[in-house]
Amino acid sequence: MLEVDDITTRYGAITALHGASLEVRAGELVALVGPNGAGKTTLLNTVAGLLRPATGSVRLDGDDVTGMEPASLVRRGLALVPEHRRIFKDLTVEENLRLGGTTASKADRKARLDEAAEVFPVLRAKWSTSAGFLSGGEAQQLAVARALMSNPRLLLLDEPTMGLAPTIVDVVFDLLARLREQGRTMLVVEQNATRILQLADRGYLLRTGNIVASGTGAELAADTSLFDTFIGGETSGSTS
Amino acid sequence: MGTILQRTLRSTLGSAVLMAAVAALAMVYTSGGGASRNSLIAEMLSNFILVLGIQVFIGNTGVLSFGHMAFAQIAAYATAVVAIPVLAKEKALPDIPFGLSDVELGAFGATVVAVAITVVVGALLGVAVCRARGLAPTMITLALLFVVEQLVKNWEELTRGAGGLSGIPIVKGTGWLYLGAFVALVVAAFFQEMRIGRFSVATREDELAAPALGIRIFTSRYAAWVVSIALTALGGSLRAQSLGSVNPKQFTMDAGILVLVMLVVGGMKTVSGAVLGTVLITAGNELFRQLGDPERLDIERFPDLFLGVAMLLVMVLRPDGLLGDRDLMGWLRRKMYRPAKAEPIKAEVGTRELTARDVEVHFGGFVALDGAGLTVRPGEVVGLIGPNGAGKTTLFNVITGLVDETAGAVRLGDDDISTDTPVGVARAGLARTFQNLRLFPGLSVRENVALTALVAARHRSHRVRPDIDLLLAEAGLTEWADRAAGTLDYGNQRRLELIRAAALAPEYLLLDEPTSGMSDTESLAMVDSVRKVAGLIGAGVLVIDHDLGFITRISDHIVVLNEGRVLAEGTPAEVRANPLVAEAYLGSQA
């Protein structure tokens, strides 16, 4: 469904990605793990169209979508839950959700709003509150619910558990598991590598802008290069 | 850079060349004859002074001011009331206050008095302008423009209201205007050579990095303001004596915009840009004026069209102005630069410990730090690690005075530096770098380092200060020394930020993610760079980084932060073996 081929992305003088490639097939949950500063967020933002890669290509359903505007990608069925959630704090919960359905028809938007209210009872309770007043866990659920409003076929999630209390982390992981059962294709960046790899079909390990290892979740979790990459061992090996 | 003599020579020489070029052009133009041509040159020269006046403030500090015309106006009216002969004054201003009815000064005296009065008024108001940040200073100057305009229009005893004042003795010829313009040029050029002028440029380039390196924004901005008001006043006073009359219409917002267009079209950062802009816009204006038909009052229309188009094109195509940062004085500076032959002198390791104890920081309801603390001993390298959101950068910001702690204390030896501002902390001996690189991007590589060396010369003189060129060589940047820092590649920018901090001769270097975005080999090289530079200046190091390969290699001691508290600390090997650390990074098994 998604093929990222050899992309290099720069911010001014900084090259954050050095020719990274990965693939996500329909129905898969793919984990992207790696230490901070490895370029995970850059990769997701490049795929979602917020950043333009200097070289390489991004293909969605076989079509070249490199450098396309985010709005066009949303219309093609891609949604990103960005790092730090970036919910609109001055808007109410309902307004945040409605915005998520920008590309949907009026009827669809209405139907999905009702659905969101059902699936996320915590949000229904705060329907007309400014999103700025939500707790971290509520805000994260809102961010996911908002992305789901466009009914994406491919959902990208960037650090969905960052800054959340352990019990809330469980809630988010349950949510991911549920979405996966529904057959939603997902590419997830997550700092809790152990846990996301247990859940994922496959995983990629990113380090200083390069994919250094990949494999099924279990393989990658067992790979010593994972530990070394995070805790600072010698240069990592790779598994395929 | 260089001795006082060199700097004076440079600004005078550069100014002389620019002035000669302008004079030659003017000469060619006026040789065609006609009084109107002479008066155009006179107008250009007084604009020239006003443009240089606003360049000193707007160009060097990056703060937009609408208010300068108000000060030109104050000076022009001050000139009028002290210079108009007593008899004429009795008729025009019978109720003039302050015993001014008997005052009648000559051209020189009137100019001096007018500039002095304006500078006093400007210096008072400048305190408010220079303390404010963001858009507020611009708005304050806009409000001041209206205040002065209203005063001039309505304080009839002193100004004769909207009609204006005439009968100011006209000083003949353009020679004295050339002299005034030359003085303004030398002052503006020399200001950029002065310590305080260079500091104000640093605050323009980065409002956050400058204080973190010990540069006080207010002081440098205020100096620029006062000098700039003095030049503007000179321009206003000379204009009044060139025309022989003043009225409120000469100093409206429109007149201010004309001067501003001259500055931004040429390039506001440099004196050369100001000169070029003045000449080009004056010439263009005149050219377009002649397209108009005096019978149809076209005279004013085409110049306005030209101004609008010129400004729009420059903003879209060259937002830094035609010259950008190219400058005759800058060229001379590079040509005259001779590196001092310096032997590397190693500084003694400092004697004071850096400690942070029980630091708590609450942002609203969110607890970023919850009793974190650490100690760095003189000459030691301490690594600070932890997962995202652990509070590492917040702790850095607390230590360097950017964030106020809710509880806890930061000490350097016996001194409590908890309540110090970033400027105070830097001068006390802590130099930091930033996670997302905060160089002075438009300044040369050498100037980036030289600026902190200037701070060190004033505030860190008790320490052995490293030589600038030695530091540049250490970082492998000698070759790029004259390039703009913003054009370096990433690794070099990081190394530049490191030596810029080192040039402060600090007791501790605080490095926030010095290897982020670097490749493995670059990170490895950074270990050596940091150790060497720190050794040279005898500083201890506190370093945050996510690259644990780098951290374990460089650190003597590692502190692990998690959820705002210290989770573990010890030698790299101890920390690596600690299962709590692995869990914090990789996540638990749920």
Next chain:
Amino acid sequence: MTKLIQTVVDGLGVGSTYALLALGISLIFGVMHLVNFAHGELITVGAYTAYFFFLHGGSWWWMPIAIIGAAVLASVTMEFVAFRWVRNASPFTLLLTSFAIERLSHALWQIFVSPKQRAFPKPAWVFNQFRIGGVSFEVMDVVTIGVTIATLAITAMVFKRTMFGISVRAAAEDFDAARLMGTRANRVISGAFAFAGFLAGVAACLILMRTPAAEPSMGTDWLLKAVIAAVIGGLGSFTGAVVGGVVLGLLETLTRAYLPEVATGWDKFSTAVVFLVIAVFFVVRPDGIFKVSHAERV
């Protein structure tokens, strides 16, 4: 008491015009961090539109539609012709670009119409007065306040209820996040300019009914006051813009009315006093009444 009521009504009349203009400025600032000094030119466009139509037998019955339409069109054109090309430039560059447009606009009216003022008829009822309980009111003041309230109500509706309005508010808070929702950057910015044009058009109608004349640089004074009002309120805050406009209007009329009672002969300095108060205000509260925070990560 009578004087106070009349003064306050006067102040609300002027203040509400400022508020409409300030709201447009704040809106544009919200979506692209531009302090639009060309915003006042929309009033000028409205004025010349009215002048043109009155030459050919216009009537105040439908003139507001023409004025508002012209202002909307001019606002969108301004964005398309100029601001689009400097969209990602520094706020300083953006601001100077708006100056360039302001200059150009003045020049074009001078060249294609005339540097002189062009007058046209005013509605017959404008200066009529009526009395309630001993206090006399100008019809125009009441119309101004009424129209402003109605316009603000429409604005609130648009921003609360429509997808466009919600997108604009979202974009003002976090532009990239709004793009991730499927909002098109061009559309939301053009839309914001169109809406700002609508607000300026309404303001222009109110201004022109009182002073029915067109002049090349007529927009500038209004613009400067409106910018100050927007910054007093806190740039980017919509509520702030309205409050800032009303505060500025009241400040002006109250100073004019009551300053002579403090000291005789001071009335001519009322404007100077108002701006001095504003200067002091910015010293004390540089971010305005409603601070809009744009957190920066260090």
